[in-house]
Amino acid sequence: MKSVVTKPAGRETRKNDPERTREDILRIATEEFSAYGLSGGRVDAIAEKTKTSKRMIYYYFGSKEGLYLAVLEKAYRKIRSLEADLELADMPPLEALRTLIATTFDHDESNPDFVRLVSIENIHHAVHMKQSSEIGVLNVSIVKTIGEVLERGRREGLFRPDVDAVDLHMLISAFCFFRVSNRYTFGTIFHRDLSEPALYSRHKQMISDAVVAYITRPSES
Amino acid sequence: MKSVVTKPAGRETRKNDPERTREDILRIATEEFSAYGLSGGRVDAIAEKTKTSKRMIYYYFGSKEGLYLAVLEKAYRKIRSLEADLELADMPPLEALRTLIATTFDHDESNPDFVRLVSIENIHHAVHMKQSSEIGVLNVSIVKTIGEVLERGRREGLFRPDVDAVDLHMLISAFCFFRVSNRYTFGTIFHRDLSEPALYSRHKQMISDAVVAYITRPSES
DNA sequence: CGAATAATGTACTAACTGGTTCGTGTCAAT
DNA sequence: ATTGACACGAACCAGTTAGTACATTATTCG
Numbered sequence: 001m002k003s004v005v006t007k008p009a010g011r012e013t014r015k016n017d018p019e020r021t022r023e024d025i026l027r028i029a030t031e032e033f034s035a036y037g038l039s040g041g042r043v044d045a046i047a048e049k050t051k052t053s054k055r056m057i058y059y060y061f062g063s064k065e066g067l068y069l070a071v072l073e074k075a076y077r078k079i080r081s082l083e084a085d086l087e088l089a090d091m092p093p094l095e096a097l098r099t100l101i102a103t104t105f106d107h108d109e110s111n112p113d114f115v116r117l118v119s120i121e122n123i124h125h126a127v128h129m130k131q132s133s134e135i136g137v138l139n140v141s142i143v144k145t146i147g148e149v150l151e152r153g154r155r156e157g158l159f160r161p162d163v164d165a166v167d168l169h170m171l172i173s174a175f176c177f178f179r180v181s182n183r184y185t186f187g188t189i190f191h192r193d194l195s196e197p198a199l200y201s202r203h204k205q206m207i208s209d210a211v212v213a214y215i216t217r218p219s220e221s
Numbered sequence: 222m223k224s225v226v227t228k229p230a231g232r233e234t235r236k237n238d239p240e241r242t243r244e245d246i247l248r249i250a251t252e253e254f255s256a257y258g259l260s261g262g263r264v265d266a267i268a269e270k271t272k273t274s275k276r277m278i279y280y281y282f283g284s285k286e287g288l289y290l291a292v293l294e295k296a297y298r299k300i301r302s303l304e305a306d307l308e309l310a311d312m313p314p315l316e317a318l319r320t321l322i323a324t325t326f327d328h329d330e331s332n333p334d335f336v337r338l339v340s341i342e343n344i345h346h347a348v349h350m351k352q353s354s355e356i357g358v359l360n361v362s363i364v365k366t367i368g369e370v371l372e373r374g375r376r377e378g379l380f381r382p383d384v385d386a387v388d389l390h391m392l393i394s395a396f397c398f399f400r401v402s403n404r405y406t407f408g409t410i411f412h413r414d415l416s417e418p419a420l421y422s423r424h425k426q427m428i429s430d431a432v433v434a435y436i437t438r439p440s441e442s
Numbered sequence: 443c444g445a446a447t448a449a450t451g452t453a454c455t456a457a458c459t460g461g462t463t464c465g466t467g468t469c470a471a472t
Numbered sequence: 473a474t475t476g477a478c479a480c481g482a483a484c485c486a487g488t489t490a491g492t493a494c495a496t497t498a499t500t501c502g
Contacts, residue, residue, distance in 0.1 A: 018479065037344050039261035043460060053481050054461085064460065118406055119340050123258050126405035138410055166411050167427060173407075174399035175392060182398065184347035185339055189359055190387050206388060210435035214427075217434045239449065264490060274451055275491085285490065449498070458489075468479070
């Protein structure tokens with residue numbers, strides 16, 4: 001964060017506004033890359049939609065890939081803070097689990113840009129992500145949190161004992177993510193609009209029920 | 222260049238070798254698009270890896286998008302035939318369900334190209350898929366099959382009554398698909414190689430157990 | 443055979459696209 | 473007020489890329 005703007009009121013001669021320019025570029029770039037991919041996104045198109053010029057993109061981000069990486073990092077920063085805000089430690093295990101699922105579901109649902117960027121990054125074998133010092137160190141607090149919930153549930157004899165935290169996170173994420181990432185092909189094939197509110201509730205209920213049913217059932221062969 | 226590969230059937234006439242050329246282009250193009258996306262894939266790169274020239278690509282497929290569409294259609298043709306081969310009608314409902322899940326799981330696992338193409342098509346809002354008369358009419362036999370299994374399970378009092386066939390298909394697909402489509406980002410973040418054999422078995426078991434647990438449990442609030 | 447047609451190769455281009463050059467304006471601290 | 477670093481813009485450039493014109497060979501069939 002930056003300190004208060006130098007001239008808050010009265011004169012607004014301020015022409016140089018680096019922070020705003022940067023944010024502006026980043027916002028537009030997120031839209032562009034999320035819509036067309038890394039190769040499909042055009043620097044010129046971003047420059048045009050921006051209040052500033054192409055020169056500035058290279059001034060601040062060095063290259064197209066640099067810009068893309070910045071977009072990606074921003075997207076991940078957002079989700080990380082969201083996960084950190086989860087306070088599941090005080091809830092009973094089952095309630096904690098349901099809260100986690102609902103949160104994940106809602107996050108993906110309301111952040112299609114993030115979902116698309118992750119899809120795009122997977123097309124590229126996550127090479128940019130690996131390059132990023134920031135994302136690379138992504139302290140995956142969520143796994144620790146899930147691990148603790150699982151442990152408590154186990155101790156209370158509610159949860160089956162053979163579930164790995166990362167696996168469970170994947171089970172939950174997969175459904176929430178897929179619903180958004182594959183919205184178009186799935187919707188086209190099955191003639192179903194996956195953004196309908198009715199489906200939203202039903203699917204949210206379904207993934208929650210499925211995970212709970214799985215986790216509370218004794219292991220079977 | 223022109224090997225004397227005589228087709229077994231008498232009616233088949235061996236021309237220059239259009240069929241082989243077409244197939245060759247299609248095969249290489251699948252690799253290219255699946256690796257770099259539609260915008261990222263280069264026609265020149267495809268032409269070079271092919272036994273033939275760029276001229277032929279345009280001769281047979283008209284345009285880059287035409288080629289991409291042909292690649293997509295071929296990929297879907299393959300999965301459709303696979304789904305059709307499933308013979309779940311004779312199995313007990315639970316066994317049928319587990320077979321279906323295992324098949325879906327294995328399909329995605331061993332067809333990463335298909336998974337990637339679908340991801341790419343979703344980036345493009347499935348516009349090509351919608352254009353395609355072939356894919357558009359994709360007779361989604363799988364839904365009918367699932368519906369019948371569900372119906373039988375319900376009648377036998379094994380399955381909960383409130384599950385929609387398409388929803389269930391999504392629940393299953395999501396996990397199988399995600400495992401492959403998000404292999405790279407997920408693997409990078411959680412330092413886990415999702416192509417390891419140990420994980421393969423564990424995940425296959427997990428999705429199967431989860432779906433079964435869900436479907437065999439009475440509805441809850 | 444020989445004409446018609448299908449298949450193929452070479453060389454090219456027009457447009458696009460990421461990135462740069464060079465010059466101007468702004469700000470804050472001397 | 474001068475200075476030097478920072479912020480900004482328009483035009484430009486060089487490499488790339490999808491797509492083509494034209495010539496040539498192969499195959500089919502009367």
